Amino acid sequence: MQQIKGFSKLSKEEKITWLTKNHFSNSQKAKETLQLYWNKDEKLQKLHDEFTENTVSNYYLPFGVAPNFLINNELYTIPMAIEESSVVAAASNAAKFWLDKGGFKAEVLSTQKVGQVHFNFAAETKKLETFFHHVKPQLIQEVKAITKNMEKRGGGITSIELRNKTAEIENYYQLHCTFETLDAMGANFINTCLEQIAKTFTHEANLYANFSEEEQPEVIMSILSNYVPECLVKAEVSCPVEQLSPNVADAKKFAHKFVEAVKIAKIEPYRAVTHNKGIMNGIDAVVLATGNDFRAIEACAHAYASKSGSYSSLTDASIENGIFRFWMEIPLALGTVGGLTSLHPLVRLALEMLQKPSAKDLMKIVAVAGLAQNFAALRSLTTTGIQQGHMKMHLMNILNQFEANETERQQVVEHFKSNTVTHSAVVEIIKSLRNEN
Secondary structure, X not given: OOOOOOXXXXXXXXXXXXXXXHHOOOHHHHHHHHHHOOOOOHHHHHHHHOOOOOOOOOOOOOXXXXXXXXXXXXXXXXXXXXXXXXHHHHHHHHHHHHHOOOOEEEEEOOOOEEEEEEEXXXXXHHHHHHHHXXXXXXXXXXXXXXXXXXXXXXXXXXXXXXXXXXXXXXXXXXXXXXXXXXXXXXXXXHHHHHHHHHHHHHHHHHHOOOOOHHHOOEEEEEEEEOOOOOOEEEEEEEEEHHHHOOOHHHHHHXXXXXXXXXXXXXXXXXXHHHHHHHHHHHHHHHHHHOOOOHHHHHHHHHHHHOOOXXXXXXXXXXXXXXXXXXXXXXXXXXXXXXXXXXXXXXXXXXXXXXXXOOHHHHHHHHHHHHHHHHHHHHHXXXXXXXXXXXXXXXXXXXXXXXXXXXXXHHHHHHHXXXXXXXXXXXXXXXXXXXXXX
C-alpha cells in the first residue's frame, strides 16, 4: 500500500483517483460506486463535502417516520434515520398500542451541562482553596464577552466549583463548571468558556502573591463532559393491567412477565446491555435525524446506566393497585439550534416535522422514542419471541442480497406468511424456485 503526504490538500477528484487506484482491484467500479451517491445538486453536494474532512462520497441511511405518537396529549410523527429493519416498525407499533391508552407522558427534570478544567497543584490544598475563592469572581467576569448573548436568553455559567481529586490521582484537582445552554447543544460554547477560564486561572495564579514559583497550578486540559446526569428527562406510560390485552388473563400474564423481564435487566449486565441497546435503537435514530451527536448521547446513557456501580437497565416497570407502569429517566444533551440543525436540509425538515421543538421538547420526544422501542422489544420477547417480527422485516434484505426478481419476491413473501423466516429457509426456497425455472 502506498503512503501519501498532503492528502487533505488534494481536490476531491484527486483524492478519489488515489484512493481507488491504491485500494481496489477494480478502480473504475469503485470510482463509479463512490460517485453514484453524490448529490446531483452541486450546491448541496458542496455543503455535504464541507461537513467533514476528506469527503469522497455520501453514506446514506434510510430516513423513515413513525406516526401516531401521543406525547403529553399532542400527536407527533417522529423522524428516524436508521438502517436496522425492524426499528421504525417497532416504534410505530408501540405508538399505536399506547394511542388509545393515554399515550406517553414526558417531562424534563433538569438541563444542566458540565465542563471541567483539569489541573495539577502540588502545594497545600488550603492555599488553593483560598486562591480559588479569591479568583472565582474574576473567572466569571473574564468570560462575560462569551456568555453575554447566552445570558440574555436565560443561559450561561451556573456554577464553578473547585473539586479535590487527590485521593484518586496525586496533586489532581478540577474546576467543575455547570452550564445552561438552552436550545443549543452548546459544545463549542462550553469549550470556549472553559479555555478562557483556564487562561484566567493560570494568569491570576502567576500574579498571586501567596504562590511561590514552584506552587503554580499546571492546567492539563479544558473540555466539556458528555456525561450530563443533571440534563435529565423522564418518559412513561401507564394503564390498568386489563387494558394490556383483550383477554384479562392474558393481560395479567403479560404484565407479570414484562415486569420480570425488566427486573432481569436490572441485575444482569449481559441482559442489560442488549436491553439498553434496544432503547438506543430508538433514541439514536431520532438523534441522527435531528442532527444531534448520537455518540455523545450513547456514551452518556451507558455511563448513567452504570451509576450504581453495576451496569443496569435504563427502564423500570411496576404493577401497583392494578396499574401497569413503564418508565425511564435518561440524560439527553440535545440542541435544536446550531450545528447541522440549520445546515442539513433533512435535519431542518425533521425539526419542522416535530413542530420546530425547543431543546426541552426534543428531549421529551427522543426519550419517548427510546421508551417505545424498549416496550416493543419486551412485548415481543415476552409473547411471540423477538425473531418472528424481526426476521419478517429482515426478509427484504435477504431477498435483495440474492437479487430476487419481482416474481420470486411475491412467491417468497407469500410462503413466509405461514412459515418461520430464517436465512437458510429463504435461501432454500429461492434456490428451489430458480431450479424449477
